[in-house]
Amino acid sequence: MAKLENSLKNMVLSLTVITVVVGALLGYVASVTEEPIAKAAEAKQQSAIVSVVPVEGAVVGEAQNVTTENGKPAVVFPVTKDGKLVGTAVQAVSKNGFGGDIVVMFGFDPEGVIMGYSVLDCSNETPGLGAKMPDWFQKGAKGDVIGKNPAKNNITVSKDGGEVDAITAATISSRAFCDAIAQAYGVLPKNAPEAETSATKQAEAVADSVSECVNEVAAK
Amino acid sequence: MSKLGIIINGIIKENPTFVLLLGMCPTLGTTSSAINGMSMGLATMAVLICSNFVISCVKGLIPDKVHIPCYIVIIAGFVTVVQLLIKAYAPAVDETLGLFIPLIVVNCIVLGRAESFAAKNGPLDSACDGIGIGLGFTLALTLLGLCRELLGAGTAFNQPVYPEQFGALTFVLAPGAFITLAYLSALFNKFIKK
Numbered sequence: 001m002a003k004l005e006n007s008l009k010n011m012v013l014s015l016t017v018i019t020v021v022v023g024a025l026l027g028y029v030a031s032v033t034e035e036p037i038a039k040a041a042e043a044k045q046q047s048a049i050v051s052v053v054p055v056e057g058a059v060v061g062e063a064q065n066v067t068t069e070n071g072k073p074a075v076v077f078p079v080t081k082d083g084k085l086v087g088t089a090v091q092a093v094s095k096n097g098f099g100g101d102i103v104v105m106f107g108f109d110p111e112g113v114i115m116g117y118s119v120l121d122c123s124n125e126t127p128g129l130g131a132k133m134p135d136w137f138q139k140g141a142k143g144d145v146i147g148k149n150p151a152k153n154n155i156t157v158s159k160d161g162g163e164v165d166a167i168t169a170a171t172i173s174s175r176a177f178c179d180a181i182a183q184a185y186g187v188l189p190k191n192a193p194e195a196e197t198s199a200t201k202q203a204e205a206v207a208d209s210v211s212e213c214v215n216e217v218a219a220k
Numbered sequence: 221m222s223k224l225g226i227i228i229n230g231i232i233k234e235n236p237t238f239v240l241l242l243g244m245c246p247t248l249g250t251t252s253s254a255i256n257g258m259s260m261g262l263a264t265m266a267v268l269i270c271s272n273f274v275i276s277c278v279k280g281l282i283p284d285k286v287h288i289p290c291y292i293v294i295i296a297g298f299v300t301v302v303q304l305l306i307k308a309y310a311p312a313v314d315e316t317l318g319l320f321i322p323l324i325v326v327n328c329i330v331l332g333r334a335e336s337f338a339a340k341n342g343p344l345d346s347a348c349d350g351i352g353i354g355l356g357f358t359l360a361l362t363l364l365g366l367c368r369e370l371l372g373a374g375t376a377f378n379q380p381v382y383p384e385q386f387g388a389l390t391f392v393l394a395p396g397a398f399i400t401l402a403y404l405s406a407l408f409n410k411f412i413k414k
C-alpha cells in the first residue's frame with residue numbers, strides 16, 4: 001500500500017480521523033466500565049467496613065462526610081446491631097505517607113478501642129516496605145494495634161516513644177499509619193460522655209506529637 | 221518468517237528486556253514481586269498486540285510526517301482501555317500496578333515495535349510480533365520479579381520459601397532491581413550467543 005502524500009490536508013485529515021475514532025472508543029469503554037468501577041469501589045468499602053467492625057449481623061448505617069484535622073475528607077459509618085451502636089468505621093487519610101496520601105479504614109468500638117483496620121490505598125508506599133501496611137499492624141502481627149485505645153495508649157512508633165513497632169525500614173509509612181489513626185480518632189463521634197473530654201485532649205495530644213515528629217522528619 | 225518464528229523471535233532473539241534492553245522503567249519499577257511483574261507484562265502484552273495490529277492496518281493511511289503522533293494516540297487509546305478494564309474487573313491488580321499502567325503509553329517497547337515491525341509488516345504478522353514480544357517481556361518481568369522476591373523477601377508468588385529475616389532487603393529496593401537485571405541479562409545473553 002502506497003503511503004499518503006505529506007500534504008497538509010492529508011495530515012490534518014488522518015490525525016482528526018484517528019483522534020475522533022480513538023475518542024469514541026474511549027467514550028464507549030468508559031461508559032461500559034463506569035458501573036463496574038463504581039461497584040468495585042463500593043464493594044471494597046463495604047467489605048472494609050465489615051472487616052474492621054467484626055460483629056455478626058451488624059448493619060452499616062448512613063455515611064457521614066466529615067473533614068479531619070489535616071484538612072482531608074473522611075467518612076464515618078456508624079455500625080449498629082438491633083438498634084444499638086456496636087462500632088464505628090472511619091475512613092481517614094494521612095498525607096504523611098512516603099509517597100503521598102494513604103487511605104485507611106478503621107473500626108472503633110463504642111469505647112474508642114481499635115477493632116480492626118483495612119488499608120484502602122497505600123499504592124504510593126514502597127512495595128515490600130511501606131506497602132506491608134495492610135498486614136503489619138493486624139492482630140498478632142509485629143506492629144499489632146488492634147485492641148489499643150488512642151485515648152489510653154500512645155499510638156506512635158516506638159522510635160518516637162510510642163507503643164507501635166514500626167515496619168522494618170519503613171518508619172515514615174508507619175508514622176503515617178499512626179497519623180491516620182489519630183485523624184480517624186479525631187472525628188469519631190463522641191458517644192462515651194464520661195471519657196469525652198480526656199479522650200479528645202489525649203487524641204489531640206497524640207495527633208500533635210505525631211505531626212511534630214513528621215515535621216521533624218521533613219525538616220531533616 | 222513463519223508466524224511461530226516471529227513469536228519465538230520476540231521471546232528469545234529479540235527479548236525486549238534482556239536483549240533489546242527496552243522499557244527499563246516499568247521493568248525496574250514493577251518487579252518487586254513475581255505477581256506484579258507478571259501482571260505488568262500481561263497488561264503490556266495486551267496493548268502491544270492491539271496496537272501492533274491496528275497500526276499495521278492503518279499504516280497506509282497515515283502520512284509519514286505525522287506518523288508518530290498518530291501511533292501514540294492509538295497506543296494511548298488502548299492503554300486507557302486496558303486501564304479502565306483492569307479498574308472495573310480486576311481491582312486488586314489496579315491496586316498494585318495503579319501508577320504503572322498509564323506509563324505503558326511511553327514504554328518504548330510499544331512504540332518501538334510499532335515503528336520497527338508493524339509499520340513494515342502485515343496485520344497478522346504484527347499481531348504475532350506483539351504476542352512474541354509481549355510474552356518475552358512478561359517472562360522476563362516474571363523471572364526478574366521472582367528472583368527479587370525470593371532473594372529479598374523469601375517468598376515466591378507470595379508463598380513463603382524460607383524465613384523472611386534471611387532475605388536481603390536490598391533486592392526489593394531499587395538497587396536490587398539493577399543488580400538482578402544485570403545478572404539475568406548477562407546470563408541470558410551468554411546462553412543465547414552460544
